[in-house]
Amino acid sequence: MLVAAGDGYSRWLKVMRLLRERGLVDLVYPEFFDDKDLLVARRWSAYLRKLRQHESEVKVAVWPDYCYDERLRDRFSVEWVFPLHHRSELDFALKVADYVAFPNRDELRDYGLAWFAEQKRLHGFRAWLLGLKPRHLSVLHLFDACDISGASLRGYLWGGAGGVGAWESLVRRVKAVRVAVLDSWLEGGGSAPPQG
Numbered sequence: 001m002l003v004a005a006g007d008g009y010s011r012w013l014k015v016m017r018l019l020r021e022r023g024l025v026d027l028v029y030p031e032f033f034d035d036k037d038l039l040v041a042r043r044w045s046a047y048l049r050k051l052r053q054h055e056s057e058v059k060v061a062v063w064p065d066y067c068y069d070e071r072l073r074d075r076f077s078v079e080w081v082f083p084l085h086h087r088s089e090l091d092f093a094l095k096v097a098d099y100v101a102f103p104n105r106d107e108l109r110d111y112g113l114a115w116f117a118e119q120k121r122l123h124g125f126r127a128w129l130l131g132l133k134p135r136h137l138s139v140l141h142l143f144d145a146c147d148i149s150g151a152s153l154r155g156y157l158w159g160g161a162g163g164v165g166a167w168e169s170l171v172r173r174v175k176a177v178r179v180a181v182l183d184s185w186l187e188g189g190g191s192a193p194p195q196g
Helices: 012-020 036-040 043-053 087-096 113-123 135-141 164-187
Strands: 003-004 060-062 079-081 099-102 127-130 145-148
Touching: 003 012, 003 164, 012 164, 036 043, 079 087, 079 127, 087 099, 087 113, 099 113, 113 135, 127 135, 135 164, 145 164
Parallel strands: 003 145, 060 079, 079 099, 099 127, 127 145
Antiparallel strands: none
16 A cells, blocks of 8 residues: 655654655655645646646656646656546546546545445556545555545644654554455455455
């Protein structure tokens, strides 16, 4: 499970960089590039300018929401995460994205998790959980990657509880998901491939 941490408070980013040094978090902003404020406001030009400024450091970036310009794919040397808001966007996402993302908020999509998981099975794309929240821990096995933020840890929002130990515990749980699913599959005789 690839774990990424987007931009946030300097204290939080410091913790994420420490966890990256320990081999727990794979990408920390700007390596994982996402600017929710600009994307939600559909300020694509400002987002792409900021991405260009950091491009040499960026490995994975979130595709601008509701942007359907295929030329964007080749303008940056990054892997793209396409936030799939509508079922109708899937064909486009499969053309341009390295990861197809499941937005964490129900109101941001016109489909559910079962449909998304079925599409992953049918098309074989790499799936990204866009914005891990505690309620998603039970379905993480369906994903290949996720990003974490202050909302990923109960009580942390706006700089509350959650030092290095709390974050390390959460990320270790996330990293262990794939191993647990594979172990369970192997113990069951391997009759059906593990999901996710």
